[in-house]
Amino acid sequence: MAVSEPRRVLLVTHTGREHAIEVARKAHSLLTAAGISVRVGGADADVLALDPVEVAQDPDKAALDVELIMVLGGDGSILRGAELARPHGTPVLGVNLGHVGFLAEAEYEDLERTVQSVVDRKYTVEERMTLDISVYADGELVTETWALNEASVEKAARERMLEVMVEVDGRPLSRWGCDGVVCATPTGSTAYAFSAGGPVVWPEVEAILMVPLSAHALYSRPMVVGPGSTVSIELVRASEGLGVMWCDGRRTVELPRAARIDVRRGKTPVRLARVHEAPFTDRLVAKFDLPVLGWRGTAERKNGRSG
Numbered sequence: 254m255a256v257s258e259p260r261r262v263l264l265v266t267h268t269g270r271e272h273a274i275e276v277a278r279k280a281h282s283l284l285t286a287a288g289i290s291v292r293v294g295g296a297d298a299d300v301l302a303l304d305p306v307e308v309a310q311d312p313d314k315a316a317l318d319v320e321l322i323m324v325l326g327g328d329g330s331i332l333r334g335a336e337l338a339r340p341h342g343t344p345v346l347g348v349n350l351g352h353v354g355f356l357a358e359a360e361y362e363d364l365e366r367t368v369q370s371v372v373d374r375k376y377t378v379e380e381r382m383t384l385d386i387s388v389y390a391d392g393e394l395v396t397e398t399w400a401l402n403e404a405s406v407e408k409a410a411r412e413r414m415l416e417v418m419v420e421v422d423g424r425p426l427s428r429w430g431c432d433g434v435v436c437a438t439p440t441g442s443t444a445y446a447f448s449a450g451g452p453v454v455w456p457e458v459e460a461i462l463m464v465p466l467s468a469h470a471l472y473s474r475p476m477v478v479g480p481g482s483t484v485s486i487e488l489v490r491a492s493e494g495l496g497v498m499w500c501d502g503r504r505t506v507e508l509p510r511a512a513r514i515d516v517r518r519g520k521t522p523v524r525l526a527r528v529h530e531a532p533f534t535d536r537l538v539a540k541f542d543l544p545v546l547g548w549r550g551t552a553e554r555k556n557g558r559s560g
Contacts, residue, residue: 261290261307262371263319263343265334266350267326268300273350276325276361277301280348283368292319294337316343321371321526325361327351328402328444332501335401335523344378346371346526353540355443358528370528377527381440382459382480383519386500390509400500401523402441406486406514407433407466409507413494414469420485421463421478431468433496434486436461436516440523443540445502451475455533461516483517 262284266277281291281303292307294315309315316322316337321344324334331347331354338345348367349357359367370376386404388396398404408415414430437446439454442462447453451464452475459480465473478484488496488511496508508514538545 259290260288261292261319263292263294263309263316263322263334263337264297264301264303265294265322265324265326265330265337266297266301267330268297270326270350273325273330274301276348276350276364278303280323280325280364280368281306283365284371287368287372289320289372312337313340316341319343321346321376323348323371324357325350327354328356329502331356332401332503335501336503339383339399339401339521339523342524344376344524344526346376346528355536355540356440356525358526367528375528378524379456379527380522380524381456382438383522384436384438384461384516385519386436386498387515388498388506388508389513389515391511395509395512396506398500398504398506399519399521400441401438402444402501403435403437403446404514404516405433405435405445405466405499406488406508407497407499409495409497414492415494415496416489416492418487418489419463420487422482423485426476427470427472428489429465429468429470429473431470431473432466435464435466436484436486437464438462441501443537446475449475452477453537457533459518461518480518483515485516486514488512 267273284291295310298308322334322338324331324347334345347357348359350361384400386398416430418428419426435446439456439458442454446462446464449464449466451462460477462477463484464475490511498506
């Protein structure tokens with residue numbers, strides 16, 4: 254008789270918040286009661302004080318051999334979970350303890366139901382496009398990194414404008430003095446890019462968004478290019494400002510003068526676990542509290558016409 258592999262979940266939470274710690278302990282209790290082993294990172298183990306628990310001291314291996322990562326927190330915590338998950342293809346399930354929490358799949362009020370969905374394996378997994386980013390200085394590759402939401406090239410000093418030349422597929426598009434440029438995925442279209450005036454793009458669409466930040470130009474509209482395109486941002490050598498690049502608001506790269514940043518579709522996606530089948534439109538309405546009161550619905554309108 255075949256012996257089934259033990260089931261294991263990695264818990265990731267914001268240990269700087271007491272509420273997050275309480276929710277993590279409750280999730281641990283629910284999972285272990287169902288026979289699922291719980292693992293936590295070494296940096297979180299002492300604060301959470303869970304028993305029984307597996308402790309992963311090496312962050313690079315924390316998501317190895319786990320069924321999924323359950324993240325308890327806001328989008329920042331979920332992005333941290335994505336960093337752990339991506340190299341191993343481990344799905345990430347976000348439970349929102351923050352404000353908007355666009356990356357989260359569930360709210361903490363539904364924790365018991367969410368855990369039960371994991372226990373019963375009643376969840377699906379979808380792949381989200383990422384970005385691969387390469388930074389060059391004087392033609393030499395100096396840094397390679399990635400992003401799930403966005404890569405933002407920004408001025409390093411508040412008083413200095415950044416002058417950039419933007420290219421698409423090796424062809425010049427425009428030159429601006431600006432605060433920076435955001436390149437985002439559809440997943441990141443509701444994050445920094447949205448705040449900067451970019452469009453909301455449905456997650457199943459594969460595209461790269463480019464959104465200028467406070468550009469000093471008559472034409473500096475947000476643009477959307479195909480997933481096979483490469484967006485390049487070059488810091489003009491004569492620019493007085495220095496640049497810095499942020500990836501998902503978590504990883505930073507200082508940009509030398511005349512640096513060139515190439516942004517293209519990532520080779521490795523991030524996998525997100527889903528326990529709800531709600532369309533993205535419904536999630537958008539709920540997260541942004543959009544005014545839809547009075548909408549009768551297609552079926553109701555048809556019934557009204559036939560009555």
